[in-house]
Amino acid sequence: MAKQRPKSQPRLKVGLVGCGGISHVHLTGWDRLYPQCEVSAICDxxxxxxxxxxxxxxxxPDQWYSTHEDMLKKADIDAVDVCVPNGAHAEISINALRAGKHVICEKPLAPTPNEIRRMIAARDESGKILMTAQHQRFLRSSQNLRAYLDTEALGDVYYCRAHFLRRRNLPVRPSFITKSESGGGPCIDIGVHILDLALHFMGFPDPVTVTGITPCKLGKRTDIRGGWGEWDRERMSVEDFAAGFVRFANGAALSLECSWLLNIKEREYQRIVLCGTEAGAEWPELTIHGEEAGCLTDTKLSFPDDRVDGHHTELLEFALAALKGQPSPVPPEESLIVMRILNGLYRSYETGREVEV
Ligand SMILES: NC(=O)c1ccc[n+]([C@@H]2O[C@H](COP(=O)([O-])OP(=O)(O)OC[C@H]3O[C@@H](n4cnc5c(N)ncnc54)[C@H](O)[C@@H]3O)[C@@H](O)[C@H]2O)c1
Structure with a gap:
């Protein structure tokens, strides 16, 4: 049945670029925001x-475009939702900002710090919003822990562990495993999620140095199977595992681990551990670990409403910010810090030493 369009115009008209896997989640999210928002053009x-x-x-069909340039020229849109492979994020976002559109762009905002700097410059010239689609910040568990951390119950958070590990789940599409298209492997694909969230919890301290490794030990082997099917071993040009250690200007430190393929017990897990002078916290379990009157305390936080879809909430927050002229809910300056660290991991592995970021 055809969509019932109201007589009044939708308030935010969106053009979505990249009709692959993640676009389904975005288009479903935009549909939930209808009629305040509407995807009125798509491009692939x-x-x-x-x-x-x-x-x-x-x-x-007259709003289906084969190039984003054509869509920007002809479609009646206020914002662009960028859902293409990582390597094309910067060009499309910059062109959209220059055409006067607000931009929400899938993670990573771009695979290199310099591309993100160029995107920020385009954002500044346009006066529009540029937001990274870091949907995990919008999960209820993340939002509630962030609010709890604002009470400073943990004291000075001086150490953080951030892990996003998969035992045998490698995304098989060429756009993920080819360095020129993706910019990197699990570091760029899922390390970006867990690092962004960990830094969000820590208040985005300024990173100073990074040391780490980004090898591909299993990803080219034909005797290694993946839970998501076969991939082209010849094209595999990214790491399958990354681990690193980050020092911040405020004296805090963070260890990061992420993998697509790794010989561990668990099939997959994500965990952030925050250690402060008064207590520690774990995400996504939302447990708090401290000491009171000589007793060790372990507390579980729970909330009356935890059914929140992170992807859809991120679109709502983007739309509200764009419509009200408010700052980006995920500022690109924070994504730049994330990418300086991830880029530092690659440089550290190449040079075999700690690098400044
Ligand atoms: N937030 C998340 O949890 C999450 C999950 C999956 C993917 N992603 C991100 O979403 C982005 C896309 O991932 P995907 O899984 O949908 O990839 P995909 O390969 O399934 O789809 C990408 C689509 O973009 C199209 N495309 C490529 N270059 C284009 C161009 N220049 N102009 C227009 N269309 C172009 C391709 O034809 C394809 O249809 C990536 O940046 C990825 O990191 C995020």
């Missing part, structure tokens, strides 16, 4: 991707 270089998403989400 593949006609079959355009047809699949355009048909499913009832976007008129």
């Amino acid at each position: 270089i593949l006609p079959e991707a355009l047809e699949r998403r355009g048909t499913e989400f009832e976007i008129p």
Whole structure:
């Protein structure tokens, strides 16, 4: 049945670029915000991707575009939602900002710090919003822990462990495993999630140095299987595991581990451990660990409402900020800090030493 369009115009008209895997989540999210928001144009270089998403989400075929330049020129849109492989994020976002559109861009904002700097410069010239789609910040567990941390119950947080580890789950599409398209492996794909969230909890301290390793030990082997199917071992040009240690200007430190393939017990887990002078906290369990009157205390935080979809909330927050002229809910300056650290890991592995970031 055709979508019932109200007579009044939607308040935020969005053009979505990249009709692949993650676009389904975004288009579903935008549909939930209808009629205040509407995806009125879509773009993909593949006609079959355009047809699949355009048909499913009832976007008129005359608003299907094969290049983002054409979409920016012809479509009546206020904002652009960038869902293409990482290597194309900067170009499309910068062109959209220069065309006077607000931009929400999938993570990582871009795979190198310099691209993010250029995006920030374009944002400054345009006066529009540029937001990274770090949906994990918008999970209820993240929002509640962030609010709890604001009470300073942990004291001075001087150490953090951030882990996002998969035993045998490598995304098999070429856009993930080819360095020129993705910019990197698990570091860039899922390390970016857990590091962004850990830094968000820590209040984004300024990183000074990074040491780490980013090897590909299993990813080229034909005797190693993946839970998400086969991948092209010849094209595999990124790491399959990364580990690093970051020192911050305020004296705090963080250890990061992320993998697609790693010989560990668990199939997959994400964990952030924050250690402060008064107590520690763990995410996503939301437990607090301290000491009172000589007794060790372990407290579990719980909340009356925890059914929140991070992806959809991030779109809502973006739309509200764009419509009200408020700052970006995920500032690109913070994504730049994340990428300086991840880029430092690669440089450290290449040089075999600690590097300044
Ligand atoms: N937040 C999350 O949890 C999450 C999950 C998955 C993917 N992502 C991110 O979303 C982005 C896309 O990932 P995906 O899994 O949807 O990839 P995908 O390969 O499934 O889809 C990408 C689509 O972009 C199209 N495309 C490529 N270059 C283009 C261009 N220049 N112009 C227009 N279209 C172009 C491709 O044809 C394809 O249809 C990546 O940056 C990825 O990191 C985020």
